[in-house]
Amino acid sequence: MDEKAMYKLSYGLFVLTAKEDEKDNGCIINTAIQAASEPNQLSICVNKANYTHDMIKRTGKFTVSVLSQSVEFELFKHFGFQSGRDINKFEAFDKCARSTNGVYYITEGTNAYISVTVNKTEDLGSHTMFIGEITDMETLSNVPSVTYEYYQNNIKPKPREVGKTDDGQTIWRCRICGYEYVGEELPDDFICPICKHPASDFEKVVKKWR
Amino acid sequence: MDEKAMYKLSYGLFVLTAKEDEKDNGCIINTAIQAASEPNQLSICVNKANYTHDMIKRTGKFTVSVLSQSVEFELFKHFGFQSGRDINKFEAFDKCARSTNGVYYITEGTNAYISVTVNKTEDLGSHTMFIGEITDMETLSNVPSVTYEYYQNNIKPKPREVGKTDDGQTIWRCRICGYEYVGEELPDDFICPICKHPASDFEKVVKKWR
Structure with missing residues (x-):
């Protein structure tokens, strides 16, 4: 399935x-x-x-x-x-x-x-x-x-540059709608505030702050 | 409305x-x-x-x-x-x-x-x-x-040439899905066989047969 x-x-x-x-x-x-x-x-x-x-x-x-x-x-x-x-x-x-x-x-x-x-x-x-x-x-x-x-293709902001850096902060991005949560750990019970999908639909992104 | x-x-x-x-x-x-x-x-x-x-x-x-x-x-x-x-x-x-x-x-x-x-x-x-x-x-x-x-834009066959001619037959085309009914009069209680919309959603098209 x-x-x-x-x-x-x-x-x-x-x-x-x-x-x-x-x-x-x-x-x-x-x-x-x-x-x-x-x-x-x-x-x-x-x-x-x-x-x-x-x-x-x-x-x-x-x-x-x-x-x-x-x-x-x-x-x-x-x-x-x-x-x-x-x-x-x-x-x-x-x-x-x-x-x-x-x-x-x-x-x-x-x-x-x-x-x-x-x-x-x-x-x-x-x-x-x-x-x-x-x-x-x-x-x-x-x-x-x-x-x-x-x-998804035309309105949602495109992901910024991704890479592991000393000054990087961890971003958790909702794969469904693109909402970004900033923080080292995403709470297990987190619900995306825009599309209401659960934490399991987020992916970890390390990005360099510019 | x-x-x-x-x-x-x-x-x-x-x-x-x-x-x-x-x-x-x-x-x-x-x-x-x-x-x-x-x-x-x-x-x-x-x-x-x-x-x-x-x-x-x-x-x-x-x-x-x-x-x-x-x-x-x-x-x-x-x-x-x-x-x-x-x-x-x-x-x-x-x-x-x-x-x-x-x-x-x-x-x-x-x-x-x-x-x-x-x-x-x-x-x-x-x-x-x-x-x-x-x-x-x-x-x-x-x-x-x-x-x-x-x-509607890419799969449904495009309408053929339209014009009033001696050998024209009347086509009633469903504006919703493109289904064509051939006949001088479209029955009032006709229901489109593909999208199930009523006769009021059909438009009359006179086309030249080629």
């Missing part, structure tokens, strides 16, 4: 947003698909570690902004590398507008948004699947959508 | 196979994703019009073969343009082998296969979502996976 077979599946990339009372939040997901056509339904799978997950579970509403090839890495960092539990991701962020469901969608680096009201929830262990009917959707640009593969 | 926003979602393409008693069958789908990581689960959404759908519902087992960029249009025609209710798609087809679950996977034009035992089923109207744990998977090649967009 070769686990790498899972890497052959194709995905888009999305900012998933929710609103609960006065709190807005968003995270990065790769699992939005049209689940059925009659009625038109969207499904998403969200890691339970995401604060947006809990907000959707409580409010039953979300919006998916489809990332386009004009998206910058900065947006992945903004929504993917930090948690809404610690900061307000929308405090100084103005590339957004409200959908008719009251939830923010992202207006730059995106080509469409789709708003959903949840009517089915499946507990799948590490993730929850939310399925719902579409209440609003609009096209925002004609720039092609980003696939996960495009992100 | 702009329905075209749905076209911005990204998908892979797959041959979905099942086996029931001595009957083997397969169809084309675009909705296989990793739904959760702990435990590792795959989800698919299958149109109820597909015979493979009924087989999976009864047997609780399926295999997904991930299509790669080496796939030929012929394979889409073979598994997508005809129904297992009418013919035996595996009768004269030898580009396949059996996974450990007994179900065929496709060995050419693919880069991986994943076998699943269903443990959750969601009735979504036009489609059923099957979610299950992975019982076997292997990588078959390093050729990149086909995305739905790649299929």
